[in-house]
Amino acid sequence: MIIRSWLFVPGDSERKLEKARGNEADALILDLEDSVADDRQEIARKMVCAYLEDRGDRSRQQLWVRINPLDTDLSMPDLEAVMPGVPDGICLPKVYTAADTKTLCDRLSKLEAEHGLAPMSTKIITVATETAASLLTFHTYLEAENRTPRLTAMTWGAEDLAAALGASNNRGPDGDYDDVYILGKSLCLAACRALDVQPVGVLITDFRDLDGLEADCLRDRQAGFIGKIAIHPAQSEVINRAFTPSDDEVAFARRVVAVFEDNPGVGTIGLDGKMLDMPHLKQARNVLATYEQIQAMG
Secondary structure, three states: OOOOEEEEEEOOOHHHHHHHOOOOOOEEEEEOOOOOOHHHHHHHHHHHHHHHHHOOOOOOOEEEEEOOOOOOOOHHHHHHHHHHHOOOEEEEOOOOOHHHHHHHHHHHHHHHHHOOOOOOOOEEEEEOOOOOHHHHOHHHHHOHHHOOOOEEEEEOOOHHHHHHHOOOOOEOOOOOEOHHHHHHHHHHHHHHHHHOOEEEEOOOOOOOOHHHHHHHHHHHHHHOOOOEEEOOOOHHHHHHHHOOOOHHHHHHHHHHHHHHHOOOOOOOEEEOOEEEOHHHHHHHHHHHHHHHHHHHOO
């Protein structure tokens, strides 16, 4: 299933959790990490588990949980508290290497067995660039001992990375990300494509600038990302629209596929005054596959 919009929701806010039920986001990430104060962790865990248990039908909107980092004493209590609610997946922050993903996988296997859940049914999305070490260890995701079918998506983070690098800002005077953050974005995208998992675009902190959000979504989509993190309910609809192929895109993709199917064995062919080859056919098929998956979601 393609997830276009991933909306973070504070796990200890009854009002925001309730409001999120009607949000257009394809997935909610119920947050136990940054948005929850230390003295409200236990409250948040109970609220998140109750919310999961109350929403057994996930056909329209998946429910994921962001736990605290593995190198804290909060992560295992997080998992033990929410797994009875059967989350669709776990969001893992502050990753250092792919070994962290494997560690989480092993813990989930133990908890799935304890609660009678199907093996490997709980998926994982990692926030892959929130530590300095993470920028230097993307290759570890390709190592056989670290691979897991639970890993279905990866996103990158610019805010926590700035803090980890001791930076006062992650953008230059022109408003674009500085080089080190572009590196993180690029490595995340490449790793996702190498692993055949969904690459998810970084959040936009200015939730009032919906035009800017849409432009950033379209840049991400053009680069190869599928979907984006949302931090405000108003962002979900914009993200969904930007990552859904337009009618014109779908119509053109169908024409590309048709012209190659009508000319079997031809590697290069002209259409609308442009020469097309196999990469164009692959892109067209990707557009149609994405569109069909989105349509199937209802």
